Structures are given as structure tokens and as C-alpha cells.
Amino acid sequence: MSEENADEAVGVKRPRPVSFTTTTTPLEDSVDVIPRVSPRTPLPLARKSVMGSPVGSFGNSTQSATPIKPKEEPMIGGVQGSSRVAKWSALIGSALMQGRAKEEEEQINALALRIVTAIPGDRSLAADGFRVLLVNLRDAKNTKLREDIIEGRLPVEVLVHMSERDLLNPEARKNQEEEFLKRSRDTDLSEIRRAMATKSTLFPCPSCKARDCSWTQKQTRSADEPMTVFCICNVCDHKWRRY
Structure with missing residues (x-):
């Protein structure tokens, strides 16, 4: 008995070999034509959707994974x-060399280069800051500022961010403060009222007994009553009223 007959007698079914050929039934015999695809037939590629496509909506160029940053050029370059x-460094160095020895020229020139490169802002703002700094460093009365810069008591990083008022010499700063106080005093309401009042020696001051006061009149009672006189002493600034 052969091996196949023995397996059939026992009840074992052997698998039949699979055919890899593509066969179709004729159109006359069957209406539905279903092709049999062999394993060697390439599978159709799935098309990518528009949302998943790397192509931009305004062109065929692909978008990069990481955005390209614009090249930052330094403020002073080229x-x-x-x-x-x-x-600039030559001008700053010559201003710092006032009253200094010739042996310190190399050190001061290096310091001037540090100051120029540390000036913040774009080209126009840096030019404005440089002019303010140069004018104050050239000031003959600003010796303390130059000494603080050269001896390191005033760091370069702090110097380039100082305001114009902070860079002034002590005398000019004091004059500026006095002028500011004078202008603020002119806008004081009490000073304005005193300037509008009438000066007189008729009313003695109850505080210092001086006869130097300024007075104004206001109607504080009914129309048939006399006006109230408000007085202020020009000596001790004491205020009182007279009916």
C-alpha cells in the first residue's frame, strides 16, 4: 500500500499544493470576474492624504522639521x-587719558574698546549713547567719573546703562537739581496763590507779630455779609483769616 493510500485509510488528510497562477473565468460562463492574485503581484501603494502631505499649500517645497532662524548679525561688524x-575707542581713550601717565595708555585703550563694544542698542541708539558718554568723559570737572572707570570701581556693564543725569559732574548735577526744584516751586499752588495775593502791612501776624503779609478776599457767607479776608505771613508762612 502506498503512503497516500495509507493516510486515507487512517483518516489523515494531506494539504494540497496551492496554485499561484492567476485564472479568470470566461465572460460567457460567469458574470462576476474575480481575479486570483498570486503572492508575487505587487500590492497597490496607498496614496497620502492632503493633510498628511509634507507639500505646502502654496508651493511644492517641503517644510523643514526645524524652523530656520535668521542669521543674527552683530550690531558692530564688517x-x-x-x-x-x-x-569710537580712540575718542573714548583720549578722553580717559586726561591727567594720566603715558605708561597707562595701552591699558586705557583696551578699556575704551571694552566700553565701545558694550554700548547697548542698535546703531542709532548706540550712537546717541556714545555721544552722551563722550561729552561727559571729556568734561574737565568730571575727574571722579574717569577715575572710577579706570580704577575699576565703576564696571563697564554699569557705565553703559547709566543715564545722562548720572554721568554729569557733581557741580552740574547740583545745578540741575536746584533748577528742577525752582521749576517745581513755580508750579506749587501756594506759591501761585501768594503771587496773586495783595501784599500789605495792615494785618500783623498772630504768630511772629510781623507786618508783612499777603491777603485775598472771598465771599464765604451770604451776599449781604462782608467778604472774608485770608492772610498769609510772608515771614513765617502762618495763615489766618479776618472777618
């Missing part, structure tokens, strides 16, 4: 910037 740095 041929024009280099000449600008050299000119």
Missing part, C-alpha cells in the same frame, strides 16, 4: 563696523 569701533 568693514564699516570695524572702522566705527576703532574711531
Whole structure:
């Protein structure tokens, strides 16, 4: 008995070999034509949707995974910037050399270069800050500021952020403060009222007994009553009223 007959007698079914050929039934015999695809037939590729496509909506260029940052150029760079740095540092160095020895020139020039490169802002703002700094460093009465910069008591990072008022010499700063107080005093209401009042020696001051006062009149009672006189002493600033 052969091996196949023995398996059939026992009840074991052997798998039949699979055919990999593509066969179709004729159109006359069957209405539905279902092709049999062999394993060697390539599968159709799935098309990507528009939402998942890397192509942008305004062109065929693909978007990069990481955005490209614009190249940041330094405030002072290139041929024009280099000449600008050299000119500015020379002017700052000459201003700092006032009253200094010749042996300190190299150190002061290096310090001037640090100051120029540390000036903040764009080209126009940096130019304004440089002019203010140069004018105050050239001031003959601003010796303390130059000494603080050279000896390191005033760091460069703090110097370039100082205001114009802070860079002034002590005498000019004092005059500016006095002028500010004078203007603020002119806008004081009490001073304005005193200027509008009438000066007289008729009313003695109850406090200092001086006969130097300024007075005004206001109607504080009914119309048929006399006006109230408000007095202020020009000596001790004491205020009182007379009916």
C-alpha cells in the first residue's frame, strides 16, 4: 500500500499544493470576474492624504522639521563696523587719558574698546549713547567719573546703562537739581496763590507779630455779609483769616 493510500485509510488528510497562477473565468460562463492574485503581484501603494502631505499649500517645497532662524548679525561688524569701533575707542581713550601717565595708555585703550563694544542698542541708539558718554568723559570737572572707570570701581556693564543725569559732574548735577526744584516751586499752588495775593502791612501776624503779609478776599457767607479776608505771613508762612 502506498503512503497516500495509507493516510486515507487512517483518516489523515494531506494539504494540497496551492496554485499561484492567476485564472479568470470566461465572460460567457460567469458574470462576476474575480481575479486570483498570486503572492508575487505587487500590492497597490496607498496614496497620502492632503493633510498628511509634507507639500505646502502654496508651493511644492517641503517644510523643514526645524524652523530656520535668521542669521543674527552683530550690531558692530564688517568693514564699516570695524572702522566705527576703532574711531569710537580712540575718542573714548583720549578722553580717559586726561591727567594720566603715558605708561597707562595701552591699558586705557583696551578699556575704551571694552566700553565701545558694550554700548547697548542698535546703531542709532548706540550712537546717541556714545555721544552722551563722550561729552561727559571729556568734561574737565568730571575727574571722579574717569577715575572710577579706570580704577575699576565703576564696571563697564554699569557705565553703559547709566543715564545722562548720572554721568554729569557733581557741580552740574547740583545745578540741575536746584533748577528742577525752582521749576517745581513755580508750579506749587501756594506759591501761585501768594503771587496773586495783595501784599500789605495792615494785618500783623498772630504768630511772629510781623507786618508783612499777603491777603485775598472771598465771599464765604451770604451776599449781604462782608467778604472774608485770608492772610498769609510772608515771614513765617502762618495763615489766618479776618472777618
